[in-house]
Amino acid sequence: MYLKCAARSIQRLARYLCYFISFVVLSTANSICNAQSRFEGFYGQVGFGYESTGFSILNVVDTLPASSYPPNGVSIPRPNPVINNSTGFAGTATLGYTYALTNQFLLGVGAEYSPLGQSTQNITDAGVMGTIAMTNSWNLFLAPGYAIDDDKQIYTKFGYSRAKITNSDAASGNQTSTLLSGYSLGLGYKQFLASHWYGFIEANFTAYRNYEISAPEPFSYQGVAYTTGTNNKSLGAHSSNALLGIGYKF
Numbered sequence: 001m002y003l004k005c006a007a008r009s010i011q012r013l014a015r016y017l018c019y020f021i022s023f024v025v026l027s028t029a030n031s032i033c034n035a036q037s038r039f040e041g042f043y044g045q046v047g048f049g050y051e052s053t054g055f056s057i058l059n060v061v062d063t064l065p066a067s068s069y070p071p072n073g074v075s076i077p078r079p080n081p082v083i084n085n086s087t088g089f090a091g092t093a094t095l096g097y098t099y100a101l102t103n104q105f106l107l108g109v110g111a112e113y114s115p116l117g118q119s120t121q122n123i124t125d126a127g128v129m130g131t132i133a134m135t136n137s138w139n140l141f142l143a144p145g146y147a148i149d150d151d152k153q154i155y156t157k158f159g160y161s162r163a164k165i166t167n168s169d170a171a172s173g174n175q176t177s178t179l180l181s182g183y184s185l186g187l188g189y190k191q192f193l194a195s196h197w198y199g200f201i202e203a204n205f206t207a208y209r210n211y212e213i214s215a216p217e218p219f220s221y222q223g224v225a226y227t228t229g230t231n232n233k234s235l236g237a238h239s240s241n242a243l244l245g246i247g248y249k250f
Contacts, residue, residue, distance in 0.1 A: 037100035038150050038192065038249075044095050045247025047202065051090035053239040055083045055121065055132050055165070058210065060233045062217070082124045083132060090241045091116045098145070098249075106153065108143035123167070130169045134237060137163035139184050139206070150192075157186030161206045165237060169217075176215055180237055182208035196250070202243045210236040 060078040096110025114137045123130040141159030148154065161184045168175045188202035217231035 037098075037103060037106060037147055039098045039106055039145070039147060039153055039190070040100040042095075042097050042250040043247055044250075045093075045198075045200065045245055047090075047092045047094070047200065047243035047245030049090050049241055049243035049245075051088065051239060051241035053086040053134050053237065055086075055134075056210070056234075056236045057081045057083065057123070058234045058236070060231070063230045063232060065230070081130075084121050086121045086133070089116060090114065090243065092243060092245075094247075096143070098143075104147050106143075106145035106147060106155070108145060108155065109141070110143065111138065111140050113138045130167065132165065132167045134239065135164050135166065137161060137206075137239075141184065141186070143186075143188075152192075153190045155188050155190070157184065157188065157202075157204065159184040159186070161208070163206075163208060163237070163239075165235060167235070174215075174217070176213070178211055178213060178235060180208035180211050180235070182206055182238075190247070192249075193246075196248050198247050198249060200243075200245055200247060202245075203241070204243070205240045206238065208237040210234040 058080050060080060061075050062078060063075045064073055092112045092114045094110055094112040096108055098106050098108040101107055120131045120133045123132055139159045139161040141157045143155045143157045145153050145155030160181070162179055162181045164177055165180055166175065166177045184204060184206040186202055186204040188200055190198050190200045192198045211234070212232070213235055214230055214232045217229055
């Protein structure tokens with residue numbers, strides 16, 4: 001009799017324990033699924049600050065086609081051009097959406113556009129002066145974040161970027177434009193200032209991969225001028241900026 005009572009008690013206790021565990025699991029899952037954050041939702045923002053852009057033109061080679069006579073397809077390596085870094089004012093406009101994965105962990109997605117071009121930089125290429133500039137850059141990004149409290153958030157950014165590079169040759173008057181693609185990394189902080197308004201500060205770095213360019217270009221070889229030459233080179237760029245701005249969470 002005593003053993004039967006003990007068995008019933010153990011069964012009853014196990015049943016209550018299962019009820020309790022189920023309640024805890026369901027409550028936790030419900031709280032995660034219904035996580036709320038002041039940062040969740042659509043947002044738009046603008047930022048202004050300082051930017052530095054560097055360019056590289058490598059592996060420069062002038063080549064004549066094999067049909068040329070003379071000198072039958074000669075290739076002439078040239079020293080890499082000397083280019084100064086470009087520094088100046090930066091501005092971005094961004095639209096995005098922030099998801100609340102939990103009460104603290106956030107995930108943002110967005111697109112940003114930088115309409116302001118950097119000041120044009122000079123190039124010295126084999127004694128010939130030219131210019132180069134970056135314009136119309138944009139970036140698609142993911143932004144994992146952490147809400148410090150209801151008003152403050154820190155976040156990182158990982159993105160895909162594209163930009164237009166314009167290269168002008170002062171001697172020939174030729175101007176070429178190339179679209180470069182690359183990756184971006186960023187780190188930022190947001191804090192609400194009013195009901196829907198927030199301020200932010202960011203630091204970003206973008207690296208654009210080297211792009212192989214082949215363009216017609218006349219040149220001289222052993223005192224003879226050729227009009228059918230081809231200039232081959234590898235073009236790359238990188239930029240970094242620090243931004244301070246204001247945004248609105250819809």
